Amino acid sequence: MAAIEDAPGKGLIAGISDHMVTLPEFYQLDSVPSEKMSPLLERQYLYGKESTFVKWTAKKGAVVPLHHHANEQVTWIVSGKATVYSQGKAYTMSAGDIMIFPPNVPHEFAFSEDTVDIDFFAPxxxxxxxGTASYYAK
Structure with missing residues (x-):
């Protein structure tokens, strides 16, 4: 398990570090509560000051329905396989594939295998x- 300890003189920039009143936030993803979005789909997420990080755990057959949002989205399939539908095209994503969605581009996901999907949203x-997102299949 990772630890936080003092490291005098490390990670400091003169003129910047002197004025900082905050530290980075440190998490163990396995300790972040999981939220069941449907019988086949769960998520764990963290918020930064200007972004959101999410880990999706999808079982074969899980779906994220058609939706759009004002956020840019970077999707990385860590394991498994998903088909992404957007703008009349089907994209088959497998482990190692990354897709970047510009803001407001409609998209939906259909998971054809058990899958781990990491997403990053900005803002x-x-x-x-x-609690106003309403597109999840519950």
């Missing part, structure tokens, strides 16, 4: 923070 997902 952060305000609709998740305030």
């Amino acid at each position: 952060g997902r305000q609709d998740w923070m305030d």
Whole structure:
């Protein structure tokens, strides 16, 4: 397990570090609670000041319905396989593939294998923070 310890003189920039009043936030992803979005889909997510990080765990047959959002989205399939539908095209994504969605581009996911999908959103997902996202198949 990773640890935080003092490292005098390391990670400092003169003129910048002197004025910082905050430190990086450190997490163990396995300790972040998992939220069940449907019987086949779970997510774990963290918020930064200007972004959202999410780990999706999808079982074969899981779906994220057609939707769009004001956030840029970077999707990385870590394991498994998914088909992404967007703008009349089907993209088959396998482990190691990355897709970048510009803001407001409609898209949906269909998982054809058990899959781990890491997503990064900028700016952060305000609709998740305030509970107004309504496109998940529950």
